[in-house]
Amino acid sequence: MKIAYLTxxxxxxxxxxxxxxVCGTLPSQVCALGHEVSIFLPAFxxxxxxxxxxxxxxxxxxxxxxxxxxxxxxLLESKFPNNGVKxxxxxxxxxxxxxxLYGDKAGDYPDNSERFAFxxxxxxxxxxxxxxDPDIIHCNDWQTGLVPGLLKHDxxxxxxxxxxxxxxxxxxxxxxxHFPAVDFRFLGIGWEYFRPDAFEFYQxxxxxxxxxxxxxxxxxxxxxxAKEIKTPRFGCGLDGVLRSSSKKLRGIINGIDESIWxxxxxxxxxxxxxxxxxxxxxxxxxxxxxxxxxxxxxxNIPLIGLIGRLADQKGWDIIxxxxxWHLQEKRPTxxxxxxxxxxxxxxxxxxxxxxxxSQLAVHIGFSDTFAHLIEAASDIFLMPSHYEPCGLNQLYxxxxxxxxxxxxxxxxxxxxxxADPQSISQGTATGFHLKHPDPRSLDEAIGRALSMQYxxxxxxxxxxxxxxxQDWSWRRSGNQYxxxxxxSLRKKNQLIVSRLR
Numbered sequence: 001m002k003i004a005y006l007t008x009x010x011x012x013x014x015x016x017x018x019x020x021x022v023c024g025t026l027p028s029q030v031c032a033l034g035h036e037v038s039i040f041l042p043a044f045x046x047x048x049x050x051x052x053x054x055x056x057x058x059x060x061x062x063x064x065x066x067x068x069x070x071x072x073x074x075l076l077e078s079k080f081p082n083n084g085v086k087x088x089x090x091x092x093x094x095x096x097x098x099x100x101l102y103g104d105k106a107g108d109y110p111d112n113s114e115r116f117a118f119x120x121x122x123x124x125x126x127x128x129x130x131x132x133d134p135d136i137i138h139c140n141d142w143q144t145g146l147v148p149g150l151l152k153h154d155x156x157x158x159x160x161x162x163x164x165x166x167x168x169x170x171x172x173x174x175x176x177x178h179f180p181a182v183d184f185r186f187l188g189i190g191w192e193y194f195r196p197d198a199f200e201f202y203q204x205x206x207x208x209x210x211x212x213x214x215x216x217x218x219x220x221x222x223x224x225x226a227k228e229i230k231t232p233r234f235g236c237g238l239d240g241v242l243r244s245s246s247k248k249l250r251g252i253i254n255g256i257d258e259s260i261w262x263x264x265x266x267x268x269x270x271x272x273x274x275x276x277x278x279x280x281x282x283x284x285x286x287x288x289x290x291x292x293x294x295x296x297x298x299x300n301i302p303l304i305g306l307i308g309r310l311a312d313q314k315g316w317d318i319i320x321x322x323x324x325w326h327l328q329e330k331r332p333t334x335x336x337x338x339x340x341x342x343x344x345x346x347x348x349x350x351x352x353x354x355x356x357x358s359q360l361a362v363h364i365g366f367s368d369t370f371a372h373l374i375e376a377a378s379d380i381f382l383m384p385s386h387y388e389p390c391g392l393n394q395l396y397x398x399x400x401x402x403x404x405x406x407x408x409x410x411x412x413x414x415x416x417x418x419a420d421p422q423s424i425s426q427g428t429a430t431g432f433h434l435k436h437p438d439p440r441s442l443d444e445a446i447g448r449a450l451s452m453q454y455x456x457x458x459x460x461x462x463x464x465x466x467x468x469x470q471d472w473s474w475r476r477s478g479n480q481y482x483x484x485x486x487x488s489l490r491k492k493n494q495l496i497v498s499r500l501r
Contacts, residue, residue, distance in 0.1 A: 001035045001036070001135045001136060001482075001485055001486075001489070002035070002036045002037075002038075002132065002133065002134045002135045002136070003027075003030060003035055003036070003037050003038075003134060003135065003136045003137075003138060003485065004037075004038050004039075004040065004127060004132060004134040004136070004137050004138070005023060005026075005027050005037070005038070005039045005040065005138045005140070006039075006040050006120070006123050006137060006138065006139045006140065006144040006147055007019065007023040007039065007040075007041060007139075007140040007141075007143075007144065008041060008042055008044075008101060008102075008116070008119070008140075008141070008143040008144070009023055009024075009041075009101070010023040010024040010027075010039055010041060010087070011024030011025075012024065012050040012051060012052065013041060013044075013046065013047040013050045013052075013078070013087065013089075014041060014042075014044045014046045014047060014101055015046075016101055016102070018171060018172075018221075018254070018390065018392055019140060019141055019171045021254075021257070021392065022140070022171065022221075022254055023039070023140055025255070025257045025474050026255075026474060026477070026478065026481065027039050027080075027085050028080055028082070028083050028085055028474075029255070029474040029475065029477070029478035030478055030481060030482065031083050031085050032083065032478075033478055033479070033482060035482070037085050037086075038085070038086045038087075038088060038132060038134075039085065039086070039087045039088065040087075040088050040089075040090065040123040040126060040127075041087065041088075041089055041090070042089065042090050042095070042096040042115075042119050043076055043089035043090060043091035043092070043093075043096050043097075044096050044097075044098070044101055045096070045097050045098060045099065046101070047076075047078075047089060050078075052078050052079070052080075052081060053078060054076050054077075054078050054089070055076065055077050055078065056074065056076055057074065057075045057076065057077055059074065059075040059126070059129050059130070060072060060073065060074040060075070061073065061122075061125055061126075061129060063118055063121050063122050063125060063188075064188055065114060065117070065118055065186055065188075066185045066186060067185070071092060071094065071095075071118060072092070073090050073091055073092040073118075073122050074091045075088055075089065075090070075091065075126055075129075075130075076088070076089040076091050077089070088126060088130070090118075090119055090122045090123060090126065092118065092122075095111075095114070095115040095118055095119070096115070096119075112177070112179075113177070113179040113183040113186060113205065113207075114183070114186050116142075116143045116144075116146070116177065116207065117146060117183070117186035117187055118186070119143065119144075120143075120144055120145075120146040120147045120150065121146075121150065121187070121188060123144075123147070124147065124150060124151070124154075124157050124161075127161075128160050133164075134161075134164055135163075135164060135165065135485070135489055136164065136165055136166075136167060136485045136488060136489070137151065137161070137164055137165075137166050137167070138166075138167045138169065138485075139166065139167065139168050139169065139211055139215070140169050140171060141169070141170070141171050141172070141175065141208070142175055142176050142177030142207040142208035142211070143177065143207065144211070145168065145177060145206075145207035145208045145209070145210050145211030145212075146187060146199075146207055146210055146211070147166065147211070148166040148168055148210070148211045148213075148214035148215035148216075149187075149193075149198055149199055149210040149211065149213070149214040150187070150189070151164065151166055151214070152198075152214045153189055153193045153198060153214075154188070154189050162496070163492065163493070163496065164492075165216040165217070165485070165488040165489050165491070165492040166214070166215045166216050166217075166488075167215060167216065167217045167218075167219060167484065167485065167488055168211040168212060168215035168217070168218050168219070169218075169219045169220065169221070170208065170212070170218065170219070170220040170221075170229070170389070171220075171221055171389060171390075172389050173208070173220075173229050173234070173235070173236045173238060173389070174236050175208075176206055176207065176208040176209065176236065176237075176238070177205075177206065177207030177208055178201070178204055178205075178206050178207075179204060179205045179206075179207075180204060180205070181194065181200070181203055181204055181205060183205050184199060184200075184205050187199070197213060198210060198213060198214065201241075206238075208238070209238055209241055212238065212241055212242065212245055213241065213245070215248070216248065216488045216491055216492055217248050217250070217484060217487070217488040217491070218242075218245055218248055218249045218250075219249070219250055219251065219252055219481075219484060220249070220250075220251050220252075220389060221251065221252065221253065221254050221389045221390035221411060222251045222252075222253050222254075222389060222390045222410050222411035222413075222414045222415075223250075223251035223252075223253070223414055224251065224409070224410050224411065224413045224414045225251055225387075225388075225389045225390065225410040225411060226249055226250060226251030227251075228387070228409065228410060229242050230242045230243045230246065230249075234387055248491075250484065251414075252477055252480045252481060252484065253390060253411060253414060253415065253472070253476075253477060254390045254392060254395075254411070254477060255395075255472055255473050255474030255475070255476060255477035255478070256392060256395045256396060256399065256472050256473060256474070257474060258399075258473050258474075261372075261375075261395075261396050261399055261400075262399065263278075263281065263375075263376055263399065263400050263401070266372055266376065268368065268369045268372035268373065269285055269372050269373055269376040270284070270285060270288045270373075271284035271285050271288070271376075273285075273376075273401075274468075275401075275465055275468040275469050278401045278464060278465075278468060279461075281376070282376065282377065282379070282401055283299050285373065285376040285377040286299060286303055286377040286378075286379075287299065288373070288377065289303070289336065289373050289374065289377040290303075290334070290377075292373070293336060293361030293363075294357060294358075294361070295334050295336070295357075295358060295359070295361055296334070296358040296359075301332055301333065301334050302332070302333050302334070302379045302380060302450055302453060302454075303333075303334045303335075303336065303377060303378045303379050303380070304333055304334065304335045304336070304378060304379070304380045304381075304382060304446070305335075305336050305337075305338075305374040305375065305377070305378030305380070305381045305382070305397075305402060306319070306335070306336070306337045306338070306339070306381070306382050306383075307337075307338045307339060307371050307374055307375075307381075307393055308338075308339050308383075308393060309339055309340070309341040310339050310340060310341035310342045310345040310346060310349070311341045311342055311345075312342075312386070313385060313386055313387065314383075314385050314386075315382075315383070315384035315385050315386060315407060315437070315442075316342070316345055318384055318437060318438055318439045318441075318442050319382060319384060319442065320345070320348065321439040322439050322442050322443045322446065323335060323352065323360070324352070325443065326359070327352060327355070327356045327359055327360060330359075333359070333446075333450070334358075334359055334360070334361075335359065335360045335361070336360075336361045336362075336374055336377075336378065337349055337360070337361070337362045337363070338363045338365075338366065338367065338370050338371060338374055339364070339366070340364050340365050340366065346364050349362045349364070350362060350364065374402075375393075375396050375397055375399075375400040375402055376400050376402075378397075378402045379402065379403065379453060380402065380403050380404075380405055380446065380449050380450075380453075381393065381394065381397035381402040381403065381404050381405070382404075382405050382442075382446075383397075383404055383405070383406045383407075383412060384405065384406060384407040384434055384437065384442050385406075385407055385409060385410075385412065386407065386409065386437055387409050387410055388407075388409055388410040388411055388412050389410050389411060390410065390411035391410065391411045391412050391415070394406055394411075394412055394415055394416055394431075395415060395472045397467075398415070398416070398430060398431075398467035398468065398470060398472065399467075399468060399472070400468075401464045401467065401468050403430075403431050403432070403449060403460075403463055403464060403467065404416045404430070404431035404432070404467075405431060405432045405434070405442070405445045405446055405449055406431060406432075406433060406434070407433070407434045407437050408433050408434065409437075413433075415472065416430055416431035416432075416433070417429050417430045417431065418431065418432060418433035419431065419432055419448070419449075419452065419459075419463055424459055424462075424463075427462060427466060428466065429462070429463050429466065430463060430466050430467040430470070431463070431467070432445045432446075432448055432449045433445065
C-alpha cells in the first residue's frame with residue numbers, strides 16, 4: 001500500500017507532545033512492514049533545528065485562501081535517517097515561520113484557522129503535483145481534520161483521490177479546531193457544504209468534527225478512550241457525533257520506540273539492565289539519582305516518580321494532597337517530579353522541595369536525560385490522570401520496571417492490569433488502580449503498592465517481571481494500523497462498486 005501521513009508534528013522535526021512521538025515513529029514502522037510511506041508537515045521554524053538536511057524542491061504552487069486572494073508555497077523535502085521515509089514540508093513563512101507551532105505566551109495564534117486550512121489544502125495539492133496516488137491518507141488531530149471533508153466534497157480532490165481511503169486519528173479530543181463560521185471561506189468550497197453532515201457544528205467551523213464525519217475510518221489511541229469519548233463526560237461536545245460514527249471508530253494503543261526506550265541499551269542512564277537483572281540495575285540507578293537530586297541515599301526508601309505536565313488533567317489536584325501527607329508525616333518515601341505547566345503548581349512544588357529536600361526533588365522544565373533516569377530509578381510511577389487518551393509514560397514505566405499506579409481511564413486502563421487476587425494468581429498483574437479519582441484512593445493505591453513491595457517481595461518481583469516482558473512496541477501497533485488501512489480500503493472499494501451499480 002501507499003500511505004501518506006498528514007500531521008503537524010513528527011519527531012525530530014516538530015513536537016509539543018505525544019502526537020510528535022507517534023507520527024515520528026508509526027510511519028517508519030509501517031515502512032518497515034513493506035509499505036510505501038510519505039509524510040507531510042508544515043515547514044515550521046523548528047524543522048531547521050532537527051539536525052537533518054532540509055532541501056528545496058522545484059515544486060511550487062498557489063492556493064486561493066479566500067475569493068480573490070491566493071497564497072503561494074513551495075515544497076521542501078527531507079528523509080528519516082534510518083529508513084529513508086520521505087518527508088515533505090509545505091513552506092510558507094507567513095504562516096509557519098514562527099516561534100511556536102500553534103501559539104505563543106499570549107495564547108493561540110488568532111489566524112490558526114487560516115494557517116491550517118492552508119496546510120490541508122496545500123498538502124492535497126502537493127500530493128497531486130507529486131503524483132503520489134496514495135491508497136490511504138492518514139490524518140492526525142484537528143489541524144488536518146479538514147482533509148477528509150475536502151476529499152469528499154472538493155470536486156478537484158474527489159476526482160484525483162476517488163479510490164483513496166481516509167483515516168482520521170484523534171489523539172486528544174479536547175483540541176478540536178473550533179472557529180467562527182466566517183472562517184469557512186478559507187476552505188475554497190461552496191457554502192452549501194457548511195452543514196451538519198460536513199463542516200458545520202452549532203453554527204461554527206469545527207476541523208475535527210469534519211474529519212470524524214467525513215473520514216472512511218476514525219481511530220483513537222486506545223480502545224477504552226474510543227468508548228469513553230462517546231459519553232457526555234469525555235466527549236467534549238462531540239459525543240453525539242462519535243456515537244453516530246461508532247461503526248467506523250476503533251482504538252489502537254500507541255507503541256513505544258524501543259530504540260530509545262529500552263533499559264538494556266539506554267545511553268541516557270548510567271546502569272543498563274533488563275528483565276533478568278533489573279533488581280541490581282534499579283538499585284544502581286536509584287543511588288545515582290539520589291546523588292544527582294541530593295536526596296538521602298538509601299536503597300530501602302521507595303522512590304516514587306512523576307513526569308509530565310503540571311495540570312489538573314494529569315491528576316495534580318489529587319497528587320498534591322497525598323504528596324503533602326507523605327512529606328508532613330515523614331512517611332518513608334522519596335518523590336521526584338519532572339515537568340512544567342501551571343505556575344501555581346510549579347511554585348508549590350518548589351516550596352515543598354525547599355522545605356523537604358531529603359524527601360522531594362523537583363525539576364521544573366523538561367530534560368530527556370532526567371526522564372530516562374527517573375523511569376530507570378523509581379520503584380513506583382504515579383499517573384492518576386482524570387483522562388488519558390493513551391499515555392506513554394506508563395508504557396515506559398512498565399518497560400523500565402517502575403510499577404505504575406494509575407487511574408482507570410483511557411489507555412491507562414488498557415495497559416496496566418491491577419494487582420488484585422485474581423491477576424496475581426494468574427501472573428498477569430502489572431500495576432495498581434485507583435478505586436476513585438480522589439486523594440484517599442490514590443493514597444490507598446500507593447499504600448497497596450508499598451505493602452506489596454516490602455511484605456510480599458516475591459509477588460512484587462512477579463509484577464515487575466510481567467510488566468517488563470510485555471510487548472508495547474510499535475511492531476504490535478503498526479500491524480494493527482495495517483489491518484485498519486486494509487479494512488478502510490475494502491470499505492472504500494465496496495462503496496465505489498455500490499455507486500457504479
